[in-house]
Amino acid sequence: MNGRLQRLxxxxxxxxxxxxxxxxxxxxxxxxxxxxxxxxxxxxxxxxLPGFLILRFIPPAPGLPVAPMGDLLQAWWREVVVVTRVFSWQQPWAEHQEPDYLPPPEQARGRRGVVLLHGYSCNRGLWNGWMRELRRRGIPFIAVTQEPAFGSIDRYAPVVDRAMRTLQDHTGLPPLIVAHSMGGLSARAWWRSVGHPQDRVHRILTLGTPHHGTLLARLGTTENAKQMRGDGEWLNQLARDEAGRWADHFDCLYGHCDQIVFPAETAVLPGARVLHLRARGHLQLVFEPQAFERALTLLEEPALSRAA
Incomplete structure (x- = not known):
């Protein structure tokens, strides 16, 4: 359904x-x-363009920079390029161009895999570049399309759980989750749904996820958009259920030129490791080489203690 809507x-x-x-x-x-x-x-x-220029007038948290005009213009142009590519080709017409990669068990056993989660109004085609490179490196992965496209974020937990179980059963290791935007909230909602077990996930890398909501969500009318409002009960309950117990599993990549998730600090979880990128728009974070390199680094890190 998601891909059909984008094709139309x-x-x-x-x-x-x-x-x-x-x-x-x-x-x-x-x-x-x-x-x-x-x-x-x-x-x-x-x-x-106005979505970027308005960031000049939204003050970030103390200690974070206000985006210079030059950075905003660079981010705008880069975003135009990737938005055109993603919404004109990758998602409408190439959603299934890159299949999931589960190598033979003798090759996959002991090789940690990756679950890829897209954001709002997107589908698995967003990750085509990642999937090609992961396959080239022999890294198992599953990329899911979260549907219904405009339903509750909690409804995505079962498809995330299937992907996580499949990869863990196939490799013998809990996977890494890489999630863009709303996908990071899907990952958190999934982990809550299974009781936050430490042995089900290795790390979670979020790219521009509105962990504390985004001002733009106030204009949203769909159920999942409303759940991304910073003052909304859904996000507040999610935080209460977590009680800060596992932020050390997270790496949060964000930028001060993100025209979708702002103010910038909303994309960072307290206690998580943080990577800040300049002059990058929201969708551009997926295409940033530093994001892929961080994912490769996380795959090689040792497992956290179950008592973490």
Whole structure:
């Protein structure tokens, strides 16, 4: 369903744009055709720009930098590129281009695997680049699509649990979770649903996850968007259930140019290790080499004590 919705949206954009340009050309001549076509080509990029510029006026926590204008403009342009790639190709048309990788048991045993969790309104196609590189390195992985796309985050726990159990049964080791945005909350909700056992997960690397909510969620109307409101009961209950017992399992990668999860400090859990990136937008965090390198490092780290 997630991929089908994105395919319909992609088709509408690429069919409606040229069609309206032809109609404009018929009514207003060549300049009308060119003007409407340009609007469909550059309009989405221009529509993204205010989301970055507003970050100049949202003060971060003490000690964190206000994003310089140059960083915001760099982040905006990088984000335009990756958003176009992800929402025009990877997710609508290449969601299943890269299958999960479970090598033969004799190769997989003792080789820690990775579960990849996407964020809001995305699907597993987001991770195509990661999946190709993990397969090249012989690292087992499962990337899930969390559905229903706009349902409760708690409803994603069973599919996460299946992926975690499959990889652990196949390799003999608890997997690493790498999660973008809402996916980090899915990971936390899953761990709560199974009682926070220390032997079910190795580490959790979150990329731009709204651990403490995001101001943008106040505009959301879907159930999972409302759950990402910082003053909402869902996030507050999640934190109470955890009681700060296992933040040492987390690495939080974030940036001060994130136009979706802000203020910047909302993407960091107290007690977690933190990696801060400059001039990177929200989706760009997935494509950042430092994110993949951190995941490789975490795969090699020793297991934490069960008493942690």
């Amino acid at each position: 949206s992609s088709l509408f954009r690429w069919i409606a744009g040229p069609l309206l340009a032809v109609l404009a050309g018929w009514h207003w001549g060549p300049w009308g055709f060119v003007g409407v076509l340009l609007l469909f080509v550059v309009g989405p990029a221009l529509a993204m």
